[in-house]
Amino acid sequence: MPDPTMANAAEWKPQDWSDVPKWLMPRPVQEDREFWEGAGRGELRIQHCTNCGRHQHYARMLCSHCGRESLEWVTASGGGTIYSFTVIRQNGVPPFNERIPFVVATVDLDEDGARMIAAMPDLDPASARVGMRVRAAFRAAGDEFGFVDFTAAE
């Protein structure tokens, strides 16, 4: 039986995720509109705590590190490091079923305390590794909003 993994590896090409189906569009709520709008204009917006100095993603009312109501929005540098990743080779939901295989990573942002899950549509799955330096890449989601993907930075 052919090894589907190897077949995938041989045929892999950078992927175009620019087409965003309507049902995948962000639906901002009061506290995270800033994140989605920021991504729409090419900025990675996260929360910084003026009490403890740490950061967080996703947006919340209180700092998840110290519990205080002392948060401000800042623009992250976009730099980060892969804490871990996987290669998605099965996903039954369109359009992801047509995009497999692709890398999804947990990225520790350079701003202390902030971590996010992101797709890496242009990374060859064979190149992904823990500790890899990455940077944010923005992808439009309609006219107002955007998604934050990551791309290799080394």
Add this chain to the structure above:
Amino acid sequence: MQRPVCIVGVGLSDGPVTPDLSAVMLEAQSFRRALDDAGLEKDDIQGLASAGYGGMHEVALAEYLGLTPRWLESSSVGGSSFEFHAMHAYRAIQNGDVDTIAIVYGNNQLSASGRTLGTGGGGGGGRGGMALPRPMTYEFPTGLTLVGAYAMAAQRHMHEYGTKPEQLASIAVQTREHAARNPRAMYRDLLTVDDVMSSRLVADPLHKLDCCVISDGGCCIIMTTEERAKDLGHRPVYVRGAAGGTTHHSIASMADMTRTAAAVSGPKAFADAGITPADVDMFAMYDSFTYTVLVVLEDLGFAPKGEGGAFVTDNGGNLRLGGALPTNTDGGGLSCTHPGMRGLFLLCETTRQLRGEAGDSQVPGAEIAVAHGSGGWLSTQATVVLGTEAT
């Protein structure tokens, strides 16, 4: 005065494939079988716990079963919900709030939904068009699946400790060996590590055979006071300790993907029971994925952190009968039964073992057993220590 608490009834519905039975029919069938096993009737049941179907399910279930319980519990924290239920039932009976409680779960996951659990996107949180709770709104557009979330945790463990995919695969192989002895198991043909390694990768590093099955099935356990238990038919199985906890909801917020809340719940439950990991004769662990077993073996102290892979494979396989810690002797979620959530089945199998009723899969002289549930995205963990009168 704190009253000792026992499990006196266990019931399994038909399974693992029951296209003619709905979820609540499976629940009712397992409830009736647990009553029969205990030698009780429905009006002996004063408390009811269930989870998995949203608001007021346990109330609807009480009505369906013709019960009017005065103690209700519906902690719904994923697959470990039922270890939380057992913990809360243990305390309620211990403290004299109520005497006899049934915990019930059933689902026709396979027949109703097919084999898509865990690869439907959204970290398993939902499908297209559905309003998702945060933080899943951030994960869903990345294409992450539930399997992918566990895979990332496994990948981190491999990175930090050099754990090998073959060591994870060995967990599936040893669990299948248990399933081969169980006529109720979904898959019973023996596996090799090569079989697991050459099965399709679903989300690196997890292969298809690193993932639990999807089945139908229901389970019920009945707990009561020691005093009542001694009047009933079976060797009483005692709840000796229980504890639970959570570290995160979504996988992105799991600060250390190589350490779960089991590192807190385990020591607390063991201290409650006055035991150490070395005292445990057999283990029932929510094996959603092979990695779930490996990381919790470490967190509970059966192996030092980072050495779970070696523990699993040492001694010809420590999870086998005759190994240091026979684990999931019914064939587990990996090979036997996994109807959406498996936590309750762990309490059933440990009870059977401590009664000496496990047949070909009996761990000789089992006196202390641990049932450990893991739910969500390694999010919720709960440990229940069971013993016999001798312990």
